[in-house]
Amino acid sequence: MNELHPRRRSQVVRQSLSVGLATGAYGVSFGALAVASGLSLWQTMALSTLLFSGGSQFAIVGIVAAGGSGVAAVATSSMLGLRNSLYGLQVSRMLEVRGLRRVAAAQLTIDESTAVAVGQPERQASRLGFWVTGVTIFVLWNLATLAGALVGDALGDPRAYGLDAAASAAFLALLWPRLRSREAQAVGVAAAVLALLLAPHSPAGVPVLVAAVTAVVAGVRPRREREVPA
Amino acid sequence: MTLWATVLTASAAAFGLKYAGHVVPHHWLEGPRTRRVTGLLPVALLAALVAVQTFTSGHALGLDARAAGVGVAVVALLLRAPFLVVVVLAAATAGVLRAVGLAA
Numbered sequence: 001m002n003e004l005h006p007r008r009r010s011q012v013v014r015q016s017l018s019v020g021l022a023t024g025a026y027g028v029s030f031g032a033l034a035v036a037s038g039l040s041l042w043q044t045m046a047l048s049t050l051l052f053s054g055g056s057q058f059a060i061v062g063i064v065a066a067g068g069s070g071v072a073a074v075a076t077s078s079m080l081g082l083r084n085s086l087y088g089l090q091v092s093r094m095l096e097v098r099g100l101r102r103v104a105a106a107q108l109t110i111d112e113s114t115a116v117a118v119g120q121p122e123r124q125a126s127r128l129g130f131w132v133t134g135v136t137i138f139v140l141w142n143l144a145t146l147a148g149a150l151v152g153d154a155l156g157d158p159r160a161y162g163l164d165a166a167a168s169a170a171f172l173a174l175l176w177p178r179l180r181s182r183e184a185q186a187v188g189v190a191a192a193v194l195a196l197l198l199a200p201h202s203p204a205g206v207p208v209l210v211a212a213v214t215a216v217v218a219g220v221r222p223r224r225e226r227e228v229p230a
Numbered sequence: 231m232t233l234w235a236t237v238l239t240a241s242a243a244a245f246g247l248k249y250a251g252h253v254v255p256h257h258w259l260e261g262p263r264t265r266r267v268t269g270l271l272p273v274a275l276l277a278a279l280v281a282v283q284t285f286t287s288g289h290a291l292g293l294d295a296r297a298a299g300v301g302v303a304v305v306a307l308l309l310r311a312p313f314l315v316v317v318v319l320a321a322a323t324a325g326v327l328r329a330v331g332l333a334a
Contacts, residue, residue: 026313043237050241053248055272060240062283070231070239077240080275081247086268088251089259106249162324165299168284169320172303173313175276187270188277195278199286211278212271219267 016132024140031148036158037065068205108134
């Protein structure tokens with residue numbers, strides 16, 4: 001297979017590192033929120049190391065903090081993680097790895113590593129981008145989580161520092177880039193309204209799970225003509 | 231479920247889902263509807279999480295310092311602020327409003 005030109009190589013590495021730095025850094029907010037929500041330092045670290053998917057991690061912490069059941073937390077986390085299966089499908093074609101390397105690749109399969117990989121025109125660059133982005137985020141995300149957890153532990157009352165508002169803002173910032181299409185905006189509004197209607201009448205964690213129905217309904221409904229693939 | 235069981239079960243499920251994408255036959259996950267639903271699921275779940283996290287306390291709906299924090303977060307996102315800045319601004323807004331007694 002063709003080697004990547006050194007100039008392209010450093011271009012891809014630079015892009016991967018900048019995405020990795022930006023993403024890894026906000027592990028601080030996850031670490032602080034997690035301990036403020038009642039997770040121990042080790043439980044917080046276990047989520048960043050073993051689960052390693054930002055949206056799912058924030059969701060578990062949010063549901064646990066609200067008094068939701070473990071089942072609701074696992075179900076929400078897993079539905080959020082379902083998109084990583086699709087990412088795995090895309091990147092597995094570029095990586096073509098087996099055995100332990102495939103296990104490592106799977107663990108590193110998240111939004112950012114996939115985005116950098118599929119954004120490269122050459123296969124060699126995709127592979128490089130995937131690994132550099134994934135490993136950088138994994139290392140920084142875990143270090144930042146540790147720092148956030150230690151700081152959060154020392155803070156005391158989380159509400160005094162607005163950490164509950166920080167959790168809302170974290171969900172919103174994760175949602176924001178996904179709201180480009182009209183359909184996504186409609187699903188987002190419908191899900192939020194449905195969750196708020198259910199909240200007074202159902203156990204914590206359940207409104208969010210039921211709101212997922214809006215995605216299923218929107219996804220399976222018949223398409224308009226112009227959206228038929230060419 | 232204990233907290234540890236929740237953490238470990240969710241982690242196992244998350245890895246299983248990632249690994250499945252790498253090993254299952256490609257056509258399993260490739261229907262246009264499957265792809266659409268999988269793409270919209272994070273939107274629905276995250277939007278519901280924003281709503282519940284911001285506007286509920288236990289079973290009661292209400293407006294407090296969190297809503298102001300999220301309002302500031304929206305402005306920051308419109309101005310293309312990075313993730314960490316958005317989160318810190320929201321926390322600072324809520325924290326200051328509470329400290330000066332302007333919101334619960």
